[in-house]
Amino acid sequence: MTLPEAVKIVEVGPRDGLQNEKEFVPTAIKIELINRLGAAGLRNIEAASFVSPKWVPQMADGAEVMAGIERVAGTLYSVLTPNLRGFEGAQAASADEIVIFGSASEAFSQKNINCSIAESIERFVPVAQAAQARGLRVRGSVSCALGCPYQGDVPVASVVGVVERFAALGCDEIDIADTIGVATAEQTRALFRAVTQVFPRERLSGHFHDTYGQALANIYAALLEGIEIFHASVAGLGGCPYAKGATGNVATEDVLYLMHGLGIRTGVDLSQVVAAGEFISSAIGRPNASRAGKALLARTQSAAASCA
Numbered sequence: 001m002t003l004p005e006a007v008k009i010v011e012v013g014p015r016d017g018l019q020n021e022k023e024f025v026p027t028a029i030k031i032e033l034i035n036r037l038g039a040a041g042l043r044n045i046e047a048a049s050f051v052s053p054k055w056v057p058q059m060a061d062g063a064e065v066m067a068g069i070e071r072v073a074g075t076l077y078s079v080l081t082p083n084l085r086g087f088e089g090a091q092a093a094s095a096d097e098i099v100i101f102g103s104a105s106e107a108f109s110q111k112n113i114n115c116s117i118a119e120s121i122e123r124f125v126p127v128a129q130a131a132q133a134r135g136l137r138v139r140g141s142v143s144c145a146l147g148c149p150y151q152g153d154v155p156v157a158s159v160v161g162v163v164e165r166f167a168a169l170g171c172d173e174i175d176i177a178d179t180i181g182v183a184t185a186e187q188t189r190a191l192f193r194a195v196t197q198v199f200p201r202e203r204l205s206g207h208f209h210d211t212y213g214q215a216l217a218n219i220y221a222a223l224l225e226g227i228e229i230f231h232a233s234v235a236g237l238g239g240c241p242y243a244k245g246a247t248g249n250v251a252t253e254d255v256l257y258l259m260h261g262l263g264i265r266t267g268v269d270l271s272q273v274v275a276a277g278e279f280i281s282s283a284i285g286r287p288n289a290s291r292a293g294k295a296l297l298a299r300t301q302s303a304a305a306s307c308a
């Protein structure tokens, strides 16, 4: 398969990236981060979650965040909705897309959303129907598609089964998520080969965490299977509250560097994302986890010093 000419990058830093932060990140910081990412050209930003604040306290200010951002025309602002209550919040906040999230691992489903895979799909039926009735896009996210912190290996057939159920719910897009960042390249290729048999390739995305440093290799493997949508998190922010030890998503800066190096268009200004990565890393007091981001900053600083 030849590589695509363009890909869509879904920026998940403001949600997946920040949800695991122990200290509450002020709403104004979340808003500024989203605004900077929109200004950089990211056309799909996962901005908030409408989940139980008892389960994920960091996302409790989703309504305020959505009300405070400056919307860039043509940009989709997505939010997570685990149930109808979450959907009502998403609708009131004028979200463009809702995300329902199930797992390919029974054990993870219980830890993350407190029900079985089958129960979660049942719970998503009215959520998807309500969204479709109001013209909102629906994205389905399949967690632990390439490994689970509780059960270990996850059979390909389990992933295909959840994708089929999400497809039956009418999902516009489906994410294949390596929640704990354990996958390797051939495993990724084999999984996408199987999943593309049951759902259109151009509406599947790859969501890779970078725990074992394999995310870029896995993205390249997915590109070779024709995948054209990838999730990434500015400055490599993140982790999952229900997947201990998992590090952040692959850094957006690193994915952009890879894509641009391959001659693949993203529509995103890398230097503005690098600046957004520095902004959020210093705002939350964390080292910037993007290799490309740090390298580009060092280059800019040394160029500035040699001019001085």
Ligand code: HMG
Pocket: 016, 019, 049, 050, 051, 052, 053, 054, 055, 056, 080, 082, 083, 085, 086, 087, 101, 112, 113, 114, 141, 142, 143, 144, 177, 178, 179, 207, 240, 241
């Ligand atoms: P539960 O405790 O089984 O259900 O939670 P509940 O109905 O008893 O609700 C508990 C409390 O939360 C109640 O409040 C509800 O009213 C309230 P109380 O009566 O005790 O005062 N509540 C809500 N509040 C606000 N918004 C809501 C809402 N729903 C209930 N929507 C539930 C079940 C699904 C709600 C809970 O387990 C939950 O919210 N889980 C979310 C977990 C989560 O957000 N995880 C992280 C996202 S997934 C992820 O990161 C993976 C992904 O990135 C891909 C990847 O990498 O794999 C997508």
Ligand code: MG
Pocket: 016, 177, 179, 207, 240, 249
């Ligand atoms: Mg994730």
